[in-house]
Amino acid sequence: MLLPSLLLALAVLGLALGLHRLAGARNFQLFGEIVSQVETNSPVVALTLDDGPTPEHTGRVLAILKEKGVKATFFLVGSDMEKNPDATRAIVEAGHEIGNHTYSHSDLTLASLSTIGTEIERTDAAIRAAGFEGDVLFRPPFGRKLFTLPWYVSKHDRPTIMWTLAPETDPATRTDADALVRLAVEPARRGSIILMHVMHDNREASRQALPRIIDALRAKGLEPVPVSHLLSAQTDEF
Numbered sequence: 001m002l003l004p005s006l007l008l009a010l011a012v013l014g015l016a017l018g019l020h021r022l023a024g025a026r027n028f029q030l031f032g033e034i035v036s037q038v039e040t041n042s043p044v045v046a047l048t049l050d051d052g053p054t055p056e057h058t059g060r061v062l063a064i065l066k067e068k069g070v071k072a073t074f075f076l077v078g079s080d081m082e083k084n085p086d087a088t089r090a091i092v093e094a095g096h097e098i099g100n101h102t103y104s105h106s107d108l109t110l111a112s113l114s115t116i117g118t119e120i121e122r123t124d125a126a127i128r129a130a131g132f133e134g135d136v137l138f139r140p141p142f143g144r145k146l147f148t149l150p151w152y153v154s155k156h157d158r159p160t161i162m163w164t165l166a167p168e169t170d171p172a173t174r175t176d177a178d179a180l181v182r183l184a185v186e187p188a189r190r191g192s193i194i195l196m197h198v199m200h201d202n203r204e205a206s207r208q209a210l211p212r213i214i215d216a217l218r219a220k221g222l223e224p225v226p227v228s229h230l231l232s233a234q235t236d237e238f
């Protein structure tokens with residue numbers, strides 16, 4: 001019969017679409033703690049810088065943060081850290097926080113537990129080899145996770161760190177530094193987590209926006225801090 005098979009196909013399609021949306025959800029996952037916004041009485045926000053490091057742009061990013069007196073959380077890729085040990089060490093030595101953003105930056109939505117274990121442990125090893133000593137936070141590549149990744153991360157007592165604001169999301173304004181400043185700062189409030197990418201050649205607008213975002217956050221009374229500081233400023237009452 002045509003109708004039952006059509007209904008079955010629709011059901012499978014609906015399930016696939018649902019799982020696709022679930023995998024990308026910022027506020028929900030099936031296992032363990034997920035953090036996209038922190039409830040806090042402190043006037044702080046977290047600045048998170050994903051991917052890399054790259055030898056071409058790490059120096060400038062560190063110079064901007066140093067000039068502004070800001071410490072950020074860098075979610076770095078294991079294979080990039082191994083390729084660029086000097087850049088990685090420079091980030092650690094400047095006192096920033098290093099987070100785990102997996103070894104190969106692949107979409108791990110449907111990956112096996114053993115693949116996920118390798119992706120995370122190799123990256124932790126690179127982070128420790130660079131001299132970082134604090135707790136290592138975790139953020140999935142593309143923010144995507146479904147069953148195995150949250151399971152593995154929660155079994156190792158780590159929260160999954162997502163974000164509140166991703167000003168670079170819209171390709172139409174991704175190369176417009178003015179727009180990036182506005183999209184990062186106007187909706188920011190206490191406990192927000194801001195996601196930026198500043199490590200690759202095509203992110204010049206993001207690098208230009210970075211010092212302006214810091215200034216504009218401060219003009220609003222919000223101080224950028226690493227994610228771990230935001231988590232320790234968390235209040236219990238919601």
Ligand SMILES: [Zn+2]
Binds near residue numbers: 051101142
């Ligand atoms: Zn990434």
